Amino acid sequence: MTPRRIVLDTNVCLDLFVFGDPRCAALRDALDRGVVAAVTREDCRDEWLAVLEYARLGLDDAARETGRALYDRYVTPFVAIDAVPALPRCGDPDDQKFLELAATAGAKVLFSRDAELLRLSRRTSRDHGFAVVTPETWGSPHASL
Template sequence: MKVVLDTNVIVSGVLTAHGVCAQILDMLTEGVFGIYVDDRVLAEYDSVLRRPRLHLISNDAAEVMEWIRSIAEHVGAVPLPAELPDPEDLPFLEVAASAGAILVTGNARHYPKRSRGGVMVLSPREFLELLRRSP
């Protein structure tokens, strides 16, 4: 299964050891699904993980980024004509569309149905339910 994880899922999974997003990261580690990125997505992950308010030591942020780079599939995203409430969310949608992946986000409202370009957008909980139903 191909997946693009929005930054909020990565951050929440790193900061909370037992939440839904942490379970998703555990399943990613186990190879239950593959994560897809491009340079813009990686830059967003890195930028947010290094924000002082997250209280991550820079070594921890670097380790998370190294881990993601080691397991992620890098794709060349094709631009979409989508209009999103936050244009900075567009790279995630473009990578998901280019990879034929599911986009998992805690902010589904940032991806209006009319702008999704056929990409399935799920909340972390919906994604876990999908994984549990899959053989």
């Protein structure tokens, strides 16, 4: 079975790879079992590395290294060969890259907690073939992901 391609925004990566948020347990299990395959691109990974350095997170060197290693273990670089389609504009321009990645990588889902991204899910599902949902949606019995 071919894994479903997904995109993880930075906050979801924090939940998965640094804080071990139990709301992400089903998604983490899907990553472990190869049911889903997370992809990234250079600017998304750069944001991840920068966020790991934020003092307000209170991460020590070991936590940052673990976060980097888990990200690199579970998230594969993707290089788009197609032009970025006309996508809805995210209210937070810094998050537009995640929409672009999901569209160009053929992802089925963009996992996020960002209200600006989540607000666009109906349009991205209808017009671009991917949903924007919270990570706990993966484990929901009503989810059609």
